Amino acid sequence: MKNFIDRLYSRPVIDFCLFSLAGAIILAVFSIVPRLKLGADIRSVTSYLYPSVYGSIAGGLLGIWSGRLRRSLHAQTSMQERYHDLFENASDLIQSVALDGRLLFVNRAWRETLGYSDSEIAALNIFDVISPDDHHHCRQRFESLIAGGIVNSAEVTFLRKDGCPMLLEGNVSLRFENDQPHSIRAIYRDISERKAAEDKIHQLAYYDKLTGLPNRTLLQDRLVHAIADTKRFDHHLGVVFIDLDHFKKVNDTLGHHIGDLLLQEVAQRLSSSFRENDTVARLGGDEFIIVLSGYRNSFNVPHIAQKILKTIGQPCAIEGHELVLSGSVGIAIYPQDGANAADLLRNADMAMYAAKSEKGDSFQFYSESMNRNAVEQLELENGLRHAIENEQLFICYQSQIDLETKKVVGVEALLRWNHPELGLILPDKFIAVAEETGLIISIGEWVLRRACREIVQLQTELGIELSLSVNLSGIQLEQPNLVEVILNALQESGLPSEQLELEITESVLVERTDQALNLLHKISSLGVRIAIDDFGTGYSSLNYLKNFPIDRLKIDRSFLVDILHEPDNAAIVETIIAMSRNMGLHVIAEGVETHDQAVFLSDRNCSQMQGFLFSKPVVPSQIKVSSEQANKLVE
Numbered sequence: 180m181k182n183f184i185d186r187l188y189s190r191p192v193i194d195f196c197l198f199s200l201a202g203a204i205i206l207a208v209f210s211i212v213p214r215l216k217l218g219a220d221i222r223s224v225t226s227y228l229y230p231s232v233y234g235s236i237a238g239g240l241l242g243i244w245s246g247r248l249r250r251s252l253h254a255q256t257s258m259q260e261r262y263h264d265l266f267e268n269a270s271d272l273i274q275s276v277a278l279d280g281r282l283l284f285v286n287r288a289w290r291e292t293l294g295y296s297d298s299e300i301a302a303l304n305i306f307d308v309i310s311p312d313d314h315h316h317c318r319q320r321f322e323s324l325i326a327g328g329i330v331n332s333a334e335v336t337f338l339r340k341d342g343c344p345m346l347l348e349g350n351v352s353l354r355f356e357n358d359q360p361h362s363i364r365a366i367y368r369d370i371s372e373r374k375a376a377e378d379k380i381h382q383l384a385y386y387d388k389l390t391g392l393p394n395r396t397l398l399q400d401r402l403v404h405a406i407a408d409t410k411r412f413d414h415h416l417g418v419v420f421i422d423l424d425h426f427k428k429v430n431d432t433l434g435h436h437i438g439d440l441l442l443q444e445v446a447q448r449l450s451s452s453f454r455e456n457d458t459v460a461r462l463g464g465d466e467f468i469i470v471l472s473g474y475r476n477s478f479n480v481p482h483i484a485q486k487i488l489k490t491i492g493q494p495c496a497i498e499g500h501e502l503v504l505s506g507s508v509g510i511a512i513y514p515q516d517g518a519n520a521a522d523l524l525r526n527a528d529m530a531m532y533a534a535k536s537e538k539g540d541s542f543q544f545y546s547e548s549m550n551r552n553a554v555e556q557l558e559l560e561n562g563l564r565h566a567i568e569n570e571q572l573f574i575c576y577q578s579q580i581d582l583e584t585k586k587v588v589g590v591e592a593l594l595r596w597n598h599p600e601l602g603l604i605l606p607d608k609f610i611a612v613a614e615e616t617g618l619i620i621s622i623g624e625w626v627l628r629r630a631c632r633e634i635v636q637l638q639t640e641l642g643i644e645l646s647l648s649v650n651l652s653g654i655q656l657e658q659p660n661l662v663e664v665i666l667n668a669l670q671e672s673g674l675p676s677e678q679l680e681l682e683i684t685e686s687v688l689v690e691r692t693d694q695a696l697n698l699l700h701k702i703s704s705l706g707v708r709i710a711i712d713d714f715g716t717g718y719s720s721l722n723y724l725k726n727f728p729i730d731r732l733k734i735d736r737s738f739l740v741d742i743l744h745e746p747d748n749a750a751i752v753e754t755i756i757a758m759s760r761n762m763g764l765h766v767i768a769e770g771v772e773t774h775d776q777a778v779f780l781s782d783r784n785c786s787q788m789q790g791f792l793f794s795k796p797v798v799p800s801q802i803k804v805s806s807e808q809a810n811k812l813v814e
């Protein structure tokens with residue numbers, strides 16, 4: 180019954196009744212009034228009955244139609260109000276941003292959470308609110324969206340008006356108008372708390388509570404990754420196991436509190452003396468592990484092991500106690516001492532036990548051959564420390580000739596070490612040691628000064644002009660006073676700066692620091708030329724050739740091997756020559772040993788060469804004979 184009454188009184192019925200009544204009355208009146216005026220008899224029912232019926236039907240229909248229209252308008256407005264209400268009161272941060280970054284509109288949660296007023300928001304660009312660290316990837320995301328890409332869930336750090344960062348997570352979408360991208364909408368949630376909780380859980384699961392170092396679980400993970408990277412990039416990797424000697428005594432005599440502080444001190448010292456690539460972890464107790472990874476060229480593990488022993492052996496002052504510790508160190512090298520993480524850890528552990536059972540305060544390699552190498556390496560290191568003052572270093576010079584002018588145009592200075600017991604040692608064996616120990620700084624300076632002096636003397640003796648190429652280590656480029664060292668060497672000797680060329684390897688440019696870059700530009704502005712040595716063996720990138728002050732490329736000798744029968748090598752050499760010509764760089768090939776190689780190169784417009792075919796590296800007194808021989812050969 181109630182339903183029936185509801186339906187009866189529902190809007191369309193009322194609209195129909197009211198409008199049909201009104202229609203009937205209006206038409207009845209309109210049909211009666213003219214008749215009355217004409218004096219007609221209005222008692223005749225037909226005179227107003229028919230018009231009223233028509234009026235009632237038309238009015239009823241009009242009523243239904245107007246009721247519908249009214250109801251639909253009303254529904255639209257209330258829908259808009261509800262949406263606006265929903266948008267304004269949503270707890271998520273909602274924003275719409277124009278394609279140029281202007282904020283078009285934001286909701287209340289956005290304004291209140293980030294602390295900006297309406298008038299401030301009108302003047303804001305979205306990048307004023309995003310943390311500068313995130314600008315780059317946010318721009319990329321914007322561009323990708325506009326280009327038709329899909330951005331799923333995105334994390335971004337916003338800065339509140341008071342400067343506090345807030346980590347937000349949300350969805351971003353592109354809005355179109357007239358089929359054109361119009362604006363970017365995003366709905367974000369504050370996930371700072373969730374992130375903090377996750378970080379806490381991560382910290383508890385992967386880090387040691389006492390020292391804050393990675394624990395065994397994280398160590399395993401890092402080691403597995405390091406092994407994979409080592410395989411992929413052909414790097415070196417070592418696992419160093421450290422156990423403190425007699426640590427139990429500290430705990431037993433001074434108590435666990437002092438023991439804990441001591442472990443924290445050791446952890447701090449170890450982690451601050453290694454590179455970011457290396458992992459310093461605590462296994463528990465007094466056991467630490469260091470994973471040495473990502474080493475490209477020089478990998479002087481004995482030196483590193485000694486450094487660890489020295490670091491641990493520094494006296495510690497803890498709550499009034501002066502303590503001196505020592506450690507036992509075991510080392511396993513990938514892949515010879517273990518192909519996986521478990522084997523490497525076990526073998527480094529065994530090596531550590533060998534070191535401890537021998538005498539403690541020492542290190543031991545897992546394999547015997549490595550032990551022998553380690554001893555040799557240390558001998559080299561100790562010997563090298565005194566090589567300059569004991570006058571055991573000397574320089575050989577190798578001629579560089581130009582087949583076009585048929586002349587010796589310059590020489591490369593190549594360092595030699597006359598070891599009292601081991602005899603002549605070539606740089607490949609000791610430059611890495613010098614770099615690892617930092618001795619390369621003084622050795623490099625010595626080479627530069629000595630070579631400039633010797634070349635000036637030779638020029639006067641021979642009456643010809645020679646340019647001098649000197650090899651520079653990447654470590655020297657990290658020395659702020661390098662420019663001074665070069666200037667001194669030039670001034671002392673009187674060699675014009677244009678006659679000096681410094682050879683650096685590609686890796687120096689790839690791993691460039693701003694300081695190294697600055698130095699290169701300063702060196703170049705002195706007039707000194709810069710060459711890339713062993714070109715093609717590193718990360719040959721057109722980018723650095725374009726951006727750095729480089730004058731010459733030296734094609735690595737490995738590409739000349741079998742060049743007539745190895746199409747790949749021939750193609751590489753041809754490409755390097757063509758590329759240098761296009762970029763306006765000089766090019767020289769090193770390691771030319773045969774007549775065929777020389778012909779191949781000169782046929783391809785590479786006229787400058789260096790190699791045993793023309794001359795071996797010789798001491799200054801033999802340069803005259805050697806360059807005469809080279810000259811004869813090219814005539």
Ligand code: C2E
Pocket residue numbers: 577592593594605606607610623626650651652682712713736769770771772789790791792796
């Ligand atoms: P590098 O600068 O690429 O020098 C060329 C090397 O190739 C020299 O080896 C040279 O003797 C050798 N070589 C030249 N022509 C031929 C040839 O036709 N066939 C073959 N098989 N080899 C040839 P060296 O003198 O043993 O020097 C090796 C590397 O040691 C040098 O490579 C350079 O990177 C480094 N080095 C030498 N002296 C210094 C120095 O004073 N400072 C620094 N930082 N590194 C140096």
Ligand code: MG
Pocket residue numbers: 591650682712
């Ligand atoms: Mg060189």
Ligand code: MG
Pocket residue numbers: 712713733735736769
């Ligand atoms: Mg070279």
